[in-house]
Amino acid sequence: MAKELPKVYDPKEVEDRIYKMWEEGGYFHAKIDPSKKPFTIVMPPPNVTGQLHMGHAMDATLQDILIRFKRMQGYSALWMPGVDHAGIATQIKVEEELRKEGLTRYDLGREKFLQKVWEWKEKYGNRIVQQQKTLGSSCDWERSRFTMDEGCSAAVREVFVRLYEKGLIYKGSRIINWCPDCVTALSDAEVEYQEKPGHLWHIKYPVKDSDEFVIVATTRPETMLGDSGVAVNPKDERYQHLIGKTCILPLVNREIPIVADEYVELEFGTGCVKMTPAHDPNDFEVGLRHNLEVIRVLDDKGVVNELGGKYQGLDRKAARKAVLADLEALGLLVKTEDHVHNVGTCYRCHNDVEPLISAQWFVKMKPLAEEALRVVADGETKFVPERFTKIYTNWMENVRDWCISRQLWWGHQIPAWTCADCGKITVSRQDPTECEHCHSKSITRDEDVLDTWFSSALWPFETLGWPEKTPELDYFYPTDVLVTGYDIIFFWVARMIFSGCEHTGKAPFHTVLIHGLVRDDKGRKMSKSLGNGIDPLEMVDRFGADALRMNMVTGNSPGNDMRFYVERCESFRNFANKIWNASRFVLMNLTIDKPGLPDVSALETADKWILSKLNALIGEVTENLEKYELGMAVQKVYDFIWDQYCDWYIELTKSRLYGEDESSKTTAQQVLVYVADQFLRLLHPFMPFITEEIWQAIPHEGESLIIASWPTVNPALSFPQEETAMEKIMDVIRAVRNRRAEMNIPFSKKSTLYLVSNEPELYKSGEAFITKMAYASELVLTDDLPENHESMISAITPDAKVFMPVSQLLDIEKELANIQKELEKAQKDLGFIENKLNNPGFMAKAPQAVVEGEKEKAEKLRQLISQLEDSKARLEKM
RNA sequence: GGGCGCUUAGCUCAGUUGGUAGAGCAUCCGCUUGACGUGCGGAUGGUCAGCGGUUCGAGUCCGUUAGCGCCCACCA
Numbered sequence: 001m002a003k004e005l006p007k008v009y010d011p012k013e014v015e016d017r018i019y020k021m022w023e024e025g026g027y028f029h030a031k032i033d034p035s036k037k038p039f040t041i042v043m044p045p046p047n048v049t050g051q052l053h054m055g056h057a058m059d060a061t062l063q064d065i066l067i068r069f070k071r072m073q074g075y076s077a078l079w080m081p082g083v084d085h086a087g088i089a090t091q092i093k094v095e096e097e098l099r100k101e102g103l104t105r106y107d108l109g110r111e112k113f114l115q116k117v118w119e120w121k122e123k124y125g126n127r128i129v130q131q132q133k134t135l136g137s138s139c140d141w142e143r144s145r146f147t148m149d150e151g152c153s154a155a156v157r158e159v160f161v162r163l164y165e166k167g168l169i170y171k172g173s174r175i176i177n178w179c180p181d182c183v184t185a186l187s188d189a190e191v192e193y194q195e196k197p198g199h200l201w202h203i204k205y206p207v208k209d210s211d212e213f214v215i216v217a218t219t220r221p222e223t224m225l226g227d228s229g230v231a232v233n234p235k236d237e238r239y240q241h242l243i244g245k246t247c248i249l250p251l252v253n254r255e256i257p258i259v260a261d262e263y264v265e266l267e268f269g270t271g272c273v274k275m276t277p278a279h280d281p282n283d284f285e286v287g288l289r290h291n292l293e294v295i296r297v298l299d300d301k302g303v304v305n306e307l308g309g310k311y312q313g314l315d316r317k318a319a320r321k322a323v324l325a326d327l328e329a330l331g332l333l334v335k336t337e338d339h340v341h342n343v344g345t346c347y348r349c350h351n352d353v354e355p356l357i358s359a360q361w362f363v364k365m366k367p368l369a370e371e372a373l374r375v376v377a378d379g380e381t382k383f384v385p386e387r388f389t390k391i392y393t394n395w396m397e398n399v400r401d402w403c404i405s406r407q408l409w410w411g412h413q414i415p416a417w418t419c420a421d422c423g424k425i426t427v428s429r430q431d432p433t434e435c436e437h438c439h440s441k442s443i444t445r446d447e448d449v450l451d452t453w454f455s456s457a458l459w460p461f462e463t464l465g466w467p468e469k470t471p472e473l474d475y476f477y478p479t480d481v482l483v484t485g486y487d488i489i490f491f492w493v494a495r496m497i498f499s500g501c502e503h504t505g506k507a508p509f510h511t512v513l514i515h516g517l518v519r520d521d522k523g524r525k526m527s528k529s530l531g532n533g534i535d536p537l538e539m540v541d542r543f544g545a546d547a548l549r550m551n552m553v554t555g556n557s558p559g560n561d562m563r564f565y566v567e568r569c570e571s572f573r574n575f576a577n578k579i580w581n582a583s584r585f586v587l588m589n590l591t592i593d594k595p596g597l598p599d600v601s602a603l604e605t606a607d608k609w610i611l612s613k614l615n616a617l618i619g620e621v622t623e624n625l626e627k628y629e630l631g632m633a634v635q636k637v638y639d640f641i642w643d644q645y646c647d648w649y650i651e652l653t654k655s656r657l658y659g660e661d662e663s664s665k666t667t668a669q670q671v672l673v674y675v676a677d678q679f680l681r682l683l684h685p686f687m688p689f690i691t692e693e694i695w696q697a698i699p700h701e702g703e704s705l706i707i708a709s710w711p712t713v714n715p716a717l718s719f720p721q722e723e724t725a726m727e728k729i730m731d732v733i734r735a736v737r738n739r740r741a742e743m744n745i746p747f748s749k750k751s752t753l754y755l756v757s758n759e760p761e762l763y764k765s766g767e768a769f770i771t772k773m774a775y776a777s778e779l780v781l782t783d784d785l786p787e788n789h790e791s792m793i794s795a796i797t798p799d800a801k802v803f804m805p806v807s808q809l810l811d812i813e814k815e816l817a818n819i820q821k822e823l824e825k826a827q828k829d830l831g832f833i834e835n836k837l838n839n840p841g842f843m844a845k846a847p848q849a850v851v852e853g854e855k856e857k858a859e860k861l862r863q864l865i866s867q868l869e870d871s872k873a874r875l876e877k878m
Numbered sequence: 879g880g881g882c883g884c885u886u887a888g889c890u891c892a893g894u895u896g897g898u899a900g901a902g903c904a905u906c907c908g909c910u911u912g913a914c915g916u917g918c919g920g921a922u923g924g925u926c927a928g929c930g931g932u933u934c935g936a937g938u939c940c941g942u943u944a945g946c947g948c949c950c951a952c953c954a
Contacts, residue, residue, distance in 0.1 A: 005913095007913085007914070008914085008916070009914095009916085193950090193951090193952080200954085216954080217954060218954060219954070220954090231954095263953095263954095264953090264954080265953050265954085267953085268953045268954070269953075269954060270954095272954090273953090273954045274954075275954095276954095280954080282952090282953090282954075283954085341952090341953090341954095342951095342952065387882065387883080388882095390881075390882075391881080391882075391949070391950085394880090394881070394949095394950070395949095395950075398950085398951085486948095486949085487949095490950095521890085523947090554891095554892085554901090554902090555890070555891055555892075555901085555902075556890095556891065556892080557891085557892070557893090559883085560883075560884080560891095561883095561947090561948090562890095562891085563890065563891085565889095565890065565902090565903080567890095567902085567903060568890085568902070568903080570903090570916075571902055571903070571916090572902095573916065574914095574916040574917090575916090576916085577914065577916045577917090578913090578914065578916080578917085580913085580914080580916095581913040581914035581916095581917085582913065582914080583913085584913050584914075585913030585914080586913085587913090588913070589913090627894080629894080631892075632892080632893090632894090635892075635901075638901095639901085646913085646914085647918085647919095650913075651911090654912085658912080737919060737920070738919090738920065738921095740908095740919090740920090741907080741908065741919060741920040741921075742907095742920075742921085744907070744908055744920095745908090746908070746909065747908090747909060747911055747918095747919080748909090748911090772911090773911090775911085829898080832898060833898085836897095836898095836934075836935080839934055839935085840934080841933090841934035841935085842934035842935070843934080844934075845933085845934050845935090846897080846934060846935075847897095850897060850935095853897085854897090
């Protein structure tokens with residue numbers, strides 16, 4: 001049944017076909033099956049408008065590996081996919097589209113605008129799903145969800161109402177982070193701080209009824225329009241006499257009090273701080289303590305409002321210039337210092353965030369944080385790598401109330417109605433028709449929508465049907481592993497944990513697997529503005545999805561950033577091609593059509609060796625995967641396939657496959673197929689496409705590799721003795737090859753090999769291999785040195801000496817130098833070990849096995865040295 | 879100010895219970911070896927950032943210093 005496969009593996013030809021086959025087979029769909037254990041991963045939902053980038057590729061690869069592994073292990077493995085409505089991002093995108101037509105969202109009005117966004121969502125929402133499929137992601141697409149679908153919306157509403165009723169959601173006027181460009185409030189997590197060079201301006205405020213001044217220092221002079229006080233430290237001797245007096249706010253001519261507050265640092269600046277309670281969180285706190293007026297002078301777009309007097313209408317930058325110019329003209333600007341400070345910027349648009357007072361909705365975090373901290377402290381939820389536990393804990397312990405309202409249109413509108421008559425708020429699961437307090441009909445719904453992360457926080461259970469008690473929720477929840485980058489631990493992971501605890505009474509997953517960021521080859525973050533992003537789809541196109549996946553999971557350690565090298569994709573493409581050709585070889589020489597091993601008695605040394613190696617591999621890879629050491633797991637499979645199976649086992653079978661012994665031939669074929677079948681299974685989670693394609697081509701049982709069972713260690717196929725024997729034979733082959741390579745002897749020059757050892761029967765069993773792979777014209781096994789061995793080239797292993805009579809090709813000086821080098825190395829090594837053995841401490845305290853091992857090593861080295869010395873002496877005579 | 883990570887071969891990085899260091903790429907030598915030149919066989923290359931400690935023994939554990947990077951807090 002020899003099959004003809006092309007010489008080069010072509011992923012393009014294979015991947016779409018295989019993916020379709022999986023989809024049509026329904027293998028991605030996880031059924032509720034009481035006879036199986038569930039294993040669940042919820043996918044971090046990408047933005048509806050998003051394009052697949054390397055971060056997604058990383059996420060998807062890790063999750064797919066775990067899901068495929070568990071599916072093969074017999075779990076009902078659910079990978080729950082979906083997309084996120086991504087409030088700001090999506091709204092901005094649609095607004096940009098509108099702008100091309102010269103329109104704003106206000107021109108359309110809320111209803112029409114939302115209609116537009118939904119159209120946009122229908123148009124582009126599926127794009128990223130298609131892109132994910134090219135990576136081979138085995139998601140249960142039938143269950144795919146959208147954060148604004150009916151179910152999720154119901155869950156969001158339920159959660160909002162519950163938290164409100166428990167007093168954990170409230171509306172209040174607080175200093176929040178406001179982005180004047182996105183025109184919305186942001187949560188603390190959405191602010192990114194950047195060190196920026198700025199200035200510290202020193203401004204004179206005249207003290208009322210006095211010739212004195214106080215000098216305040218500020219980095220944001222325009223906010224002085226909203227100043228309602230000046231604060232000094234109560235212990236500051238310089239200003240004791242001014243406490244309780246008032247000063248005249250320049251430009252505005254408002255009388256503002258001078259108050260004493262511990263908040264002010266004595267050493268920084270002048271020791272006097274202008275107080276702008278409406279535009280600074282600290283000033284707001286101080287203001288509360290001293291009853292300072294709250295005067296908000298910037299509007300939602302960052303433009304000075306009517307309280308800013310003559311500066312009204314200027315945006316914040318222009319206002320700063322104007323204020324400084326006027327102060328200068330009045331001689332009130334006494335000093336301008338360079339000053340580097342941290343400026344909060346919007347994570348979306350990267351413009352400076354303006355802290356300002358605003359009425360917003362908040363989630364009271366302290367009570368929710370308690371359980372979220374406990375489940376992690378008690379190990380019910382573990383972070384991998386472990387170090388992220390501390391980051392999470394630290395954040396959760398210091399968490400402040402979460403500002404959840406956004407002044408957007410695209411999102412879950414807050415289910416709160418304010419009464420025009422009594423002014424009270426009605427929050428309800430059903431849209432109310434009247435105020436629940438005074439029954440007035442004049443109620444209006446809050447315009448704001450919820451932070452996108454408010455719905456994402458419910459993702460692990462809302463996607464399974466919560467708040468309904470669905471069978472899915474019962475079976476698949478809590479989920480198992482959550483995979484994501486460290487950059488969204490606060491945004492998402494933390495919020496899912498407290499939400500899961502609060503609403504379902506259970507932590508939403510037992511493991512959080514954190515990965516790092518994918519950077520470019522210079523270590524820079526991939527970004528649109530830098531134009532240094534590498535498109536995963538292009539990599540799939542050029543090298544195949546399997547190669548890209550391998551790149552994602554190797555070459556870095558968990559939780560650390562990785563640099564993306566295109567060359568690495570290339571090397572994994574080569575690996576794919578290597579496996580392809582190995583299987584091509586197997587298929588070309590195949591006369592059997594059923595899988596299965598022969599009786600153990602039929603197995604030869606080489607067979608037992610590879611089977612034994614395979615057994616060890618299965619154990620290690622499984623263990624690595626259970627511990628989320630994906631990179632290590634796949635490295636071992638890679639090495640096994642390339643170094644053991646291809647470089648050795650295939651070569652070892654050739655003489656049998658081309659030989660006359662039919663039984664040996666069949667055995668070799670059976671083992672070749674068996675081992676291939678097993679390593680294809682081990683590799684499948686990592687390189688799903690090529691493994692499936694090959695598996696379908698070789699004799700196999702079952703309909704698809706994706707649902708084939710995961711290999712398990714089989715003690716009956718462990719052969720330590722044959723493993724050792726084979727290694728000894730391989731040592732001889734390597735030694736001869738090394739020696740020949742050192743002397744540049746071409747393969748075509750064959751020679752008689754005299755092999756001297758005290759286990760001639762062992763080497764006899766490997767005669768065919770040694771002859772072929774060590775380029776022998778003839779192999780002579782002896783237990784005594786051959787005649788004229790002095791004139792031969794020697795290759796030495798710990799257990800054997802090989803002599804080759806090719807003196808005519810020998811460069812004696814080069815050979816002597818080689819031997820001298822080896823001798824020195826051996827002597828150095830021996831010295832090291834002898835030191836150990838002469839060390840009474842070592843002899844007394846090291847475990848017996850280690851001591852024995854060292855003694856053996858020393859003995860081997862002594863033998864090697866004496867052999868080398870012999871060779872040296874011989875050569876010197878020549 | 880607090881915390882974390884990194885520093886290992888020319889480059890990028892592995893190295894999980896402490897037992898004289900590995901991979902990929904690059905470099906050099908050789909090879910039309912009946913699967914594969916996207917290949918085969920070899921080779922070169924490392925005082926594992928510095929210092930101190932624990933230990934019979936440290937890349938691996940502890941302390942400390944330096945450089946780089948990140949996160950959190952934020953003195954206007």
